Amino acid sequence: MEVTRGDVIRRGSEAVVHAGTWEDMKVVIKTRISKGYRHPSIDLQLRSERTRHEARMLRAARDHVWTPRIIDIDLKEHTIMMEMIEGPVVRDLVLEITDGNLDVRPDGGRDQISAIGRSIGAGLAKLHAGGLAHGDPTTSNMIYHDGEVWFIDLSLGSRGADIEEKAVDLRLLREAVESTHPGTTLFDDAIDGYLSTSPDGDAVVEHIERIDSRGRYRRRPAV
Numbered sequence: 001m002e003v004t005r006g007d008v009i010r011r012g013s014e015a016v017v018h019a020g021t022w023e024d025m026k027v028v029i030k031t032r033i034s035k036g037y038r039h040p041s042i043d044l045q046l047r048s049e050r051t052r053h054e055a056r057m058l059r060a061a062r063d064h065v066w067t068p069r070i071i072d073i074d075l076k077e078h079t080i081m082m083e084m085i086e087g088p089v090v091r092d093l094v095l096e097i098t099d100g101n102l103d104v105r106p107d108g109g110r111d112q113i114s115a116i117g118r119s120i121g122a123g124l125a126k127l128h129a130g131g132l133a134h135g136d137p138t139t140s141n142m143i144y145h146d147g148e149v150w151f152i153d154l155s156l157g158s159r160g161a162d163i164e165e166k167a168v169d170l171r172l173l174r175e176a177v178e179s180t181h182p183g184t185t186l187f188d189d190a191i192d193g194y195l196s197t198s199p200d201g202d203a204v205v206e207h208i209e210r211i212d213s214r215g216r217y218r219r220r221p222a223v
């Protein structure tokens with residue numbers, strides 16, 4: 001098996017992502033890196049477990065949404081090799097649409113944002129219907145390819161997700177949109193897409209408010 005490692009796409013706190021090629025195919029190799037503050041044997045164990053978990057989640061998600069195919073996983077090297085999905089991360093695409101183009105485009109990019117938001121929501125609804133929670137649904141963990149939103153980075157995801165975990169996914173999306181794409185309709189559009197796709201969407205969306213009010217209650221100063 002001929003694998004060539006190319007440029008670093010991203011160096012995060014937990015993992016380094018390389019572009020590469022395998023046979024004739026463009027691939028991405030994600031390697032979990034050592035955290036110096038952990039005991040060496042615990043560090044090795046955690047990296048293997050998290051690599052295995054992420055690969056399992058990506059495989060499980062593939063039954064429900066667009067997600068890269070896994071080509072190989074190496075628990076000793078803590079790597080996952082997967083197909084490269086060509087296209088911008090949704091974060092960059094949305095920033096490009098909203099950045100300074102509002103005067104140029106007749107609709108200010110609203111229709112495009114709305115279509116992307118609806119795809120995000122529909123995708124999360126399908127994941128949730130399959131019992132999966134994404135765990136980190138930021139717009140950097142979605143790639144826009146061929147008119148579809150692809151989901152990556154399910155390392156914090158879970159299976160057997162209950163209504164709480166589904167609502168938490170939507171809250172995380174809301175936080176990500178508020179901080180990265182403030183002033184856009186992206187989150188509301190995602191909720192529209194979610195509601196029109198999910199069989200129990202209403203209950204999940206209502207549950208967001210329950211979690212919100214719990215948070216407000218907790219933040220009240222003690223008297």
Ligand SMILES: Nc1ncnc2c1ncn2[C@@H]1O[C@H](COP(=O)(O)OP(=O)(O)O)[C@@H](O)[C@H]1O
Nearest residue numbers: 009010012015017028068083084085140152153
């Ligand atoms: N399969 C893939 N195809 C194309 N780009 C990818 C792929 N997987 C990851 N990337 C790129 O690498 C970045 C980091 O990958 P990610 O899995 O989110 O790692 P991290 O855990 O560091 O956030 C992504 O935001 C994306 O730009």
Ligand SMILES: [Mg+2]
Nearest residue numbers: 140141152153
């Ligand atoms: Mg990520």
